Structure formats: structure tokens, C-alpha cells
Amino acid sequence: MAVFSGYYKPLSNKAKRILGIVIQVRNVIEIRFHGMGGQGAVMGALILAEAAFSEGKFAQKIPVYGGMRRGGDVTVFLRLDDKPIRRTSGIYEPDALVVLDPALVGNPAVKKGLKEGGIAVLNEERAPSDVDFGVVLGKTATVAATGVSAQLFGVRAIPITNTTMLGAIAKVTDWIELGSLFEPIRHAFPGRIGELNVEACKKGYEIVKES
Amino acid sequence: MDGNEAAAWGAKLSRAEVIPAYPITPQTELISQIAALISEGIMDAEYIKVEGEHTAMAAAIGASVAGARVFTASASQGIAFMEEALWMPPGRRLPIVMCMVNRAMAPIGGLRPDHNDALMQRDTGWIQLYCENSQEVIDTVIQSFKIGEDKRVCLPVAPCYDGYFVSATATPTTIPDQSEVDDFLPPYVHEMYNIMPGEHKPTGGSSDIAKARYEVEKAHERARGIIEEVDKEFGKRFGRCYDGLIEEYNCDGAEAVLVTMGSMTGTARDVIDEMRGKGKSIGLVKLKGFRPFPTEEFRKLGKKYNAIAVVDRNNSYGSAGGGIVSMEVARALYALDDRPLLVNFQVGLGGSDVTMRQIEYMAEETLEAVETGKVKSVVDWVELHDLGEVM
Numbered sequence: 001m002a003v004f005s006g007y008y009k010p011l012s013n014k015a016k017r018i019l020g021i022v023i024q025v026r027n028v029i030e031i032r033f034h035g036m037g038g039q040g041a042v043m044g045a046l047i048l049a050e051a052a053f054s055e056g057k058f059a060q061k062i063p064v065y066g067g068m069r070r071g072g073d074v075t076v077f078l079r080l081d082d083k084p085i086r087r088t089s090g091i092y093e094p095d096a097l098v099v100l101d102p103a104l105v106g107n108p109a110v111k112k113g114l115k116e117g118g119i120a121v122l123n124e125e126r127a128p129s130d131v132d133f134g135v136v137l138g139k140t141a142t143v144a145a146t147g148v149s150a151q152l153f154g155v156r157a158i159p160i161t162n163t164t165m166l167g168a169i170a171k172v173t174d175w176i177e178l179g180s181l182f183e184p185i186r187h188a189f190p191g192r193i194g195e196l197n198v199e200a201c202k203k204g205y206e207i208v209k210e211s
Numbered sequence: 212m213d214g215n216e217a218a219a220w221g222a223k224l225s226r227a228e229v230i231p232a233y234p235i236t237p238q239t240e241l242i243s244q245i246a247a248l249i250s251e252g253i254m255d256a257e258y259i260k261v262e263g264e265h266t267a268m269a270a271a272i273g274a275s276v277a278g279a280r281v282f283t284a285s286a287s288q289g290i291a292f293m294e295e296a297l298w299m300p301p302g303r304r305l306p307i308v309m310c311m312v313n314r315a316m317a318p319i320g321g322l323r324p325d326h327n328d329a330l331m332q333r334d335t336g337w338i339q340l341y342c343e344n345s346q347e348v349i350d351t352v353i354q355s356f357k358i359g360e361d362k363r364v365c366l367p368v369a370p371c372y373d374g375y376f377v378s379a380t381a382t383p384t385t386i387p388d389q390s391e392v393d394d395f396l397p398p399y400v401h402e403m404y405n406i407m408p409g410e411h412k413p414t415g416g417s418s419d420i421a422k423a424r425y426e427v428e429k430a431h432e433r434a435r436g437i438i439e440e441v442d443k444e445f446g447k448r449f450g451r452c453y454d455g456l457i458e459e460y461n462c463d464g465a466e467a468v469l470v471t472m473g474s475m476t477g478t479a480r481d482v483i484d485e486m487r488g489k490g491k492s493i494g495l496v497k498l499k500g501f502r503p504f505p506t507e508e509f510r511k512l513g514k515k516y517n518a519i520a521v522v523d524r525n526n527s528y529g530s531a532g533g534g535i536v537s538m539e540v541a542r543a544l545y546a547l548d549d550r551p552l553l554v555n556f557q558v559g560l561g562g563s564d565v566t567m568r569q570i571e572y573m574a575e576e577t578l579e580a581v582e583t584g585k586v587k588s589v590v591d592w593v594e595l596h597d598l599g600e601v602m
Contacts, residue, residue, distance in 0.1 A: 061381040086477035088376040090564045
């Protein structure tokens, strides 16, 4: 059952001198997910983390919410790295934002801290060029995930958009391969629901627009 | 795997036999995971649904007296509600293991962690071991049974870990093999501990009572060495160890150290590495064991470094002396002829996040104290400064 350890014994400074290793700034990717309770932000981030892990990367998911309930705002921090991730603090200056609900796209608290040159992947019907984030982004991607949810899961008060967003992420970023997402999705949702979510994921990959 | 799943797997691999538990955020997923492991037939244990935390501990005491290996968990108000019963296991020398999933106490605070809920149980006689991530949680739960059940110890053990930042934070985690855990941790053999010669009840003359209490104190004294011994053996068998009660990280040649506890340690590792890379003379000390307190270890640190900065994720109203950990460290250092500067920060109170900027700020303030030879205030409430990072 042993895979690999989240903990590792770091080299002492003496050992580093002997080995000639210089301490490097870590090239972690820090992603912040925003959604409403029930849309699957936590599960979506976990699926992405597991998929990244299956590709040999290290991943860490930290959810932030109050009591667990539908409709409340949910923030999830996700870190991807090629080394074990040790920091457990929140992400205040994300490299990327994933927004699961169109109502949150204009919210200043959601946009806060996004780095210049960063990436935004949004559940949004508008074209990427019509979305203004107030900073120059490296990439803006929009995907009409609410529509995909209505088509596959029926019209719901709180549309399930996480797996569609994951497909979009696979297309527009180098974080993950589309194919790596399917197994974690099927693991999270066994049976027919899993297949519908795989379809939503593929759909997101197809219809995402980027600029 | 997140911290709660890790704790559940730790209990499963340790073959805990009785789990009396009552749910409370952020511990709920831990006991629901255990319930799932039992219902799926992966874990063989008696799960007792109780009507409150006080009963959970009462049932745990009963099961432990009857000779079972017992695991439970709680948090915050739940631990407080349990407190009346918490004094029983150390006095009766019952090696129950209970995870304290740290969460701030009401009303000033939310569902997220600070350490006051566990620290206010510091005098009950439970061993307290604070964990940094889910890997340390699973390993520490297994170690805790071995430590508590050691005949030289016979004490209950509380692996403590921060709600959300450990409990709900998923990271890659190694699950040890069942057969290897079985080799490491043999079945629990219960012997009724003679609290007083010829008796099982703590009654009698005052000297007998004092002797019985002194026995518990001596057990804590012995536990210091045994925690290290168990950790070393665990390291040999499983390839991971945690340096016993305290770990010095990236401290070589440093003038000062930050002392952290719990999940903020991981964040501090990244900050300290970057600062060392820039030539800053500051290292990190992770305090894992709060009870028994590593007094001698802190005296050794006091001789090595010019300043010790304690980062307290708790406060003690009206103490006028800063956080609980800093008071313990001050007491340890008082015995030294040549004492280092003692700097104290309070941060992450009521469950606020401890950020990288805050840790950098604390490190810089500590280095300034070393330079000027002066500490600005008895305690610095870090969150009262605007460091431009609050969401």
C-alpha cells in the first residue's frame, strides 16, 4: 500500500555543503478554487490533486468553508509541485484561479491577489476577451459549465460544474493530461454518475475558449 | 489522504478494539471514516455511538479498564465537555489514545484551529504530541499506542493536529503495511495498575495520594525517553521518524530559532529555507511533545542560540506573560546562568491562518532583537499588524 511519503527528512546544511546543493526557491503552482457549496469545488480540487499525483507530481488540497452546507461560499487551495509540499497556509497570491460559478466571477474577493501573468479558468458564457480582471493575465479561459451541467445532470438550483472545469483546465494548462482525470473521477463517483462526469470533463475540454 | 483519514487508518492499523465517539467539526470525518472502515469489514472494532463527549470518555475508560485497546477523538468544545472525565485515564493509568483535532474555543473564533482546546488539558496528565501533516498523524497514532501501553509509562496519549490545515488537507500519505504494524505494536495486554499498594482506589492517607500522583509524574519523566525510543524504532522499521519531542530544522550556525507547533511548522520550513538562502541567521525548532515538556532540550537550545522566539497559537487571558508555550519555555530557560533572549508571538488565534509573511515578519523581528539585544514587548500579537495578506 505504501506509495510515497508526504514527509521527508531534509538534508542537513552540512550534507548540502558536501553535496554542493544550493537551497532553491520552490517552483510550486498555487491555485485557488472558488465555488458555492454543492458545486463540487472541494471534490474537483481533490480529483485534480489525485490525477496530478498519478502523473508523479506532489499535490496538496486545503478546503476552507464554514459548516458544510449547500449554497455557502467555498474556497479551496490547491498546490502542485514536483517536490513534497510542506507549507499549509492559505493561498493569497495565486498563480491561477478556478471559478465554478458565473456569479462569483465579478466578485472582488475572488479576484484578490491573482498574480500578473496568472491564469483564470472561469465558468462563464462570455468570451475570454470580454472578462476584465483588472490585471494583465497570462491566460483567460471561459467555459459555459452551467450549460453542460444542465444538459448532463438536469437543471438544478446549484449546478454541478467541477468536472467540466477540470476538462477545461486540462485543455488550457500544462498541469494535467485529460486522460489522467478519468480514473479519479470514476473513483469519486462510481457507476453511471461517474460516466456522466467523465462526459462533462470531455465536454469542458472541447468547448473551452481561451485568450 | 487528509489528516482525519490518516488518523482513522492509524487506529485501524493499530487494531483499536473499541471506539466510543461523538462527532464535532473538524473531527467528524475521522469518526465517520472509522465507521465506514468497520461497516466495510476492513476494521474489526466495536463502535459505540454515544450521546455526548463526556459519555465517549466514560465509555472509553470502561472499555480500557476491561482490557480493550481504545481509540477516540474530539475537538474544541467537545474536549471541554469531556474534561471532567479526562482526569480519570492518567490517574487510573489507562493507555487510551484520543486525537485532539484542534479547533478554537467559542465564542471568539471559528471552526478553524488554535491550540487552546488541547493546551487547557495540559494538567490532566495526558501525553500530548502535536503533528504537522497527515503522514505524521498516521505514524503518531500508531506510535501513541506503543508509548502509552509501555509498562514504564501506562498513560493516555493525545496526538493533536490542526483542524482544516491538517484534518482536511489532502497530501500524499504512506499507509504502513498491517503486518509491519503488527510486528511493531503487539496486542495490548491489560494489567490493572496498582495506583496504591494493595488497592485499586485512590483513597487513603495524604502521603499515599501524593505518592500516587508522584507516580504519574515519574511516568511522564520516563515517557520522555520512551517517546524517543519508540520514534527511533519506528524510524528503523518504517523509514520515517520525527526526532522525539523536538526537531531542530535548518539550525546549523543560526543565531536564533523560531519555535512552532502543529501545521504552521510546514509553512515555516519553506520560509526558513528561503531566509537561510538569503543568509539570514535563523533556524526552526518544531515542538512536537508538549506533555511531557522537553525542558532539558530547551535548556540545550538556550545555550546554543542567542534568541528563542516562541510562536504561540494560543493565548492565556490575563497572564501578562504571553502564550502558554512561551511560559513553559521561560520556566525551562530560567535555570540557565546565561539566558538567551525570549521573544514571544501570538498568531493564528481563533483559527486564523498563519501565513508565510507572518512567519517572515516574526523571523525578522527576532533577528532585530538579536541585533539590538532587546525584546520590544513581552508578547507580540502578530495579527494586529497589517501585513497585507488577509483575505
